Amino acid sequence: MKRASRYGLSVALLLGTRPSFAKPVSTLTGIRISQSAQEHTRVVFDLTADIKHRLFTLADPHRVVVDLEGARKSEAIAVSRRKTSLLSGLRSASKGNDRLRVVIDLQGKARPRSFTLKPDGKFGHRLVVDLHATNLSPTPIKTSQQQRSQRKNYFVIALDPGHGGRDPGAIGKGGTREKDVALSVARKMKTLINRTPGYRAVLTRDSDRLVKLRNRVKKAREAEADIFVSLHADSFHKSYVKGASVYALSLSGASSEAARWIAKKENASDLIGGISLDDKDDMIASVLLDLSQTATIQDSLELGSDVLSQIGKVSRLNNRKVQQAGFAVLKAPDMPSILIETAFLSNPTEEKKLRNPKHQHKLASAVFSGIREHLKNRQV
Ligand SMILES: [Zn+2]
Incomplete structure (x- = not known):
């Protein structure tokens, strides 16, 4: 059961194939985006095999770059087009023959954390990137706003x-x-x-x-x-x-x-x-x-x-x-x-x-x- 398509959040993008020389080991078949709270967005990459990845952030404008080593994009990839309070868009491009770069465009500064998950039940290999807001708007209910803004460190x-x-x-x-x-x-x-x-x-x-x-x-x-x-x-x-x-x-x-x-x-x-x-x-x-x-x-x-x-x-x-x-x-x-x-x-x-x-x-x-x-x- 694919969560994205089930709830109409996804759109299939047909992409032209490019000649590939090195052998990618994994295929990116989908990207799912979800927002749990104002300050947390989760991006899940669905992959056909375990891969190595590298992640870094860039500013002006704020974005997170995820390099998937040994991965290529599926021709019919399901990408969630959802925007969240942290995420404004997604782009991807092949870098060389065996690296796929995905850029997560952010609405502002966010701290990314990533981890991979092994196949489990209906899910295959996944790379999860969690985005956490680093500057939060004041919430009067919380006892200490200072604590919250430092929290992400x-x-x-x-x-x-x-x-x-x-x-x-x-x-x-x-x-x-x-x-x-x-x-x-x-x-x-x-x-x-x-x-x-x-x-x-x-x-x-x-x-x-x-x-x-x-x-x-x-x-x-x-x-x-x-x-x-x-x-x-x-x-x-x-x-x-x-x-x-x-x-x-x-x-x-x-x-x-x-x-x-x-x-x-x-x-x-x-x-x-x-x-x-x-x-x-x-x-x-x-x-x-x-x-x-x-x-x-x-x-x-x-x-x-x-x-x-x-x-x-x-x-x-x-x-x-x-x-x-x-x-x-x-x-x-x-x-x-x-x-x-x-x-x-x-x-x-x-x-x-x-x-x-x-x-x-x-x-x-x-x-x-x-x-x-x-x-x-x-x-x-
Ligand atoms: Zn006990």
Whole structure:
């Protein structure tokens, strides 16, 4: 199912073929544009094979240049003709025999970020270019406008210590409570993150209180978090079971909750993969949500696996692969989200380790390393 043609946003451009000498390895078959919010536009390049790309910005007028190495344009390419508050147009030209240059004309200054996605379900290889506004108009509702305008210079990591207040989570034989361990690790991570240039951390709770799952996600979104990490500790009736696990959302669990999420219009920025849903009916809204969530889940899985391999250096792993489940707290469609079960509190050895500040610090550092590893490939 092609989203662009389905909603009449696309137009087929017939282009003359030119003789080609070198062998392009990938064909650009479509370009999709979507706008999630005033300050965010997403451009998706649909490709037949994975490619290398290079991206840079130019001023006067502001534009983003994307060079696709080893790519050529399909003769019948579907290009979204949509304009957004950031994007005013698209142009492309072949550069030599094996490079395709696409120029994204901007309405003003914007910060691009790019990443690639592997084939997944109905989608093939994709290159995603996210444009973020760098100068935002004042929004009186926000507490700090200064914070917003500087915001684009760093990644925001939302840390979500599970449970809290009257919900202790799992409790070990030695009395260790999941809610305390999670908060402890989150605070250590926060310190590490805020000490690192280019990164900021926000906690969804910073005290021993119970926060509703939805409000945790809401808080992260309000902070414009780029990544959401929920921290937990596991428990099982067999005490010998041990090791860490990382979870991402599963699609089957996603759609109903996602549709509900839309229906309730919990958040003004309803933007799902970049499409404003204001003027679409609920059914289309849920389809779009699924599509964009597919991309986010893919991103979450990649994030999860980067984090998992770092945790593996300091802890035993229960699962060597990222697991998928329908955790409500992971259902933010526009923010790669993972849930980490750091260890089993039901295992006496792991309980002891988990309450040790030194081990907590190691864990915090490992998770952050994984996040940085993940974001490194997405930075321009
Ligand atoms: Zn938990």
